[in-house]
Amino acid sequence: MDALDFGKYNFYIWASYGITFVILIWNVVIPLLEKKKLLKAIKRRNYLNKNGSNETNSESKNENL
Amino acid sequence: MRLLASITRLYHQFASPPYFYRLSGLWLPYIMGLFALLFVAGLYGGLILAPVDYEQGEAYRIIYVHVPAAWMSLFIYMVMAITGGISLIWRLKLAEIVMISSAPIGASFTFLALVTGSIWGKPMWNTWWVWDARLTSELLLLFLYFGVMALYNAIEDKRTAARAVAILALVGVVNIPIIHYSVEWWNTLHQGPTITKFDKPSIHLSMLIPLLIMAVAFKLFYIGNLFMRVRTELLVREQKSKWVAKLLESNS
Numbered sequence: 001m002d003a004l005d006f007g008k009y010n011f012y013i014w015a016s017y018g019i020t021f022v023i024l025i026w027n028v029v030i031p032l033l034e035k036k037k038l039l040k041a042i043k044r045r046n047y048l049n050k051n052g053s054n055e056t057n058s059e060s061k062n063e064n065l
Numbered sequence: 066m067r068l069l070a071s072i073t074r075l076y077h078q079f080a081s082p083p084y085f086y087r088l089s090g091l092w093l094p095y096i097m098g099l100f101a102l103l104f105v106a107g108l109y110g111g112l113i114l115a116p117v118d119y120e121q122g123e124a125y126r127i128i129y130v131h132v133p134a135a136w137m138s139l140f141i142y143m144v145m146a147i148t149g150g151i152s153l154i155w156r157l158k159l160a161e162i163v164m165i166s167s168a169p170i171g172a173s174f175t176f177l178a179l180v181t182g183s184i185w186g187k188p189m190w191n192t193w194w195v196w197d198a199r200l201t202s203e204l205l206l207l208f209l210y211f212g213v214m215a216l217y218n219a220i221e222d223k224r225t226a227a228r229a230v231a232i233l234a235l236v237g238v239v240n241i242p243i244i245h246y247s248v249e250w251w252n253t254l255h256q257g258p259t260i261t262k263f264d265k266p267s268i269h270l271s272m273l274i275p276l277l278i279m280a281v282a283f284k285l286f287y288i289g290n291l292f293m294r295v296r297t298e299l300l301v302r303e304q305k306s307k308w309v310a311k312l313l314e315s316n317s
Binding site: 003004006007008009012013015016017019020023024026027028031032034035038039042043046 | 112122169180297301
């Protein structure tokens with residue numbers, strides 16, 4: 001692993017690349033979680049609307065008719 | 066004229082939410098796969114193959130994340146401004162969504178450029194930060210991205226919000242040439258351009274190639290990540306439409 005030893009600059013280089021990794025992964029994970037949450041919410045609403053549960057208010061029901 | 070008509074038709078078809086949703090879903094794995102390939106190649110070239118710099122030693126290797134990130138921070142802002150202009154003129158929903166979905170990615174790359182620049186500055190200039198023209202204008206760009214995101218979230222009606230954001234994005238364009246030319250117009254601590262001097266590039270080929278690979282990789286990441294975010298935003302806005310209901314039924 002000599003090729004990856006940058007001497008006195010080790011900290012600076014690995015910190016830069018580490019932050020790059022974190023930011024790229026963050027940008028992928030956050031939208032994935034948001035999408036999962038959204039799909040769950042839409043599916044739940046569609047299900048409740050179809051089955052006429054009293055959990056949905058009449059307003060949102062009418063919008064979907 | 067018939068050609069123009071068919072181009073317009075193609076454009077509207079592409080910009081229609083269900084069509085874009087389906088097509089971007091097909092492309093996404095290829096875009097992200099190619100990104101991963103180029104990213105690894107860029108890392109290998111930049112950290113292992115590229116020689117040591119005669120002036121800065123090993124520290125210059127930060128360039129392979131710093132410069133592509135800085136380029137993306139400007140590029141994404143331009144995409145945001147252009148799609149903002151399109152959404153103001155033609156009220157195209159997809160343009161609005163591309164504009165607003167670009168903001169967090171642009172902010173991320175701007176933040177990355179600032180942080181890696183700071184980490185690079187410490188061993189080279191012996192300071193984490195100076196208020197010189199390049200650094201200050203790039204920090205302003207980060208605040209512009211934050212402003213765009215905050216403004217969009219502050220307005221309830223998303224179509225009105227998009228119009229307000231488009232105007233802010235267009236006004237902020239004035240900052241882009243300032244960032245680009247800051248190292249030439251003012252005497253800055255930040256070094257001048259090494260890549261865009263095409264007449265006599267002051268960088269060796271073995272150092273330049275990994276940088277260009279990394280730049281393409283970052284661009285692919287932006288496109289892939291943009292597609293992911295646009296697809297979700299399309300679902301949010303169109304959640305009461307037939308095509309979304311159909312899509313969810315076929316998925317479950």
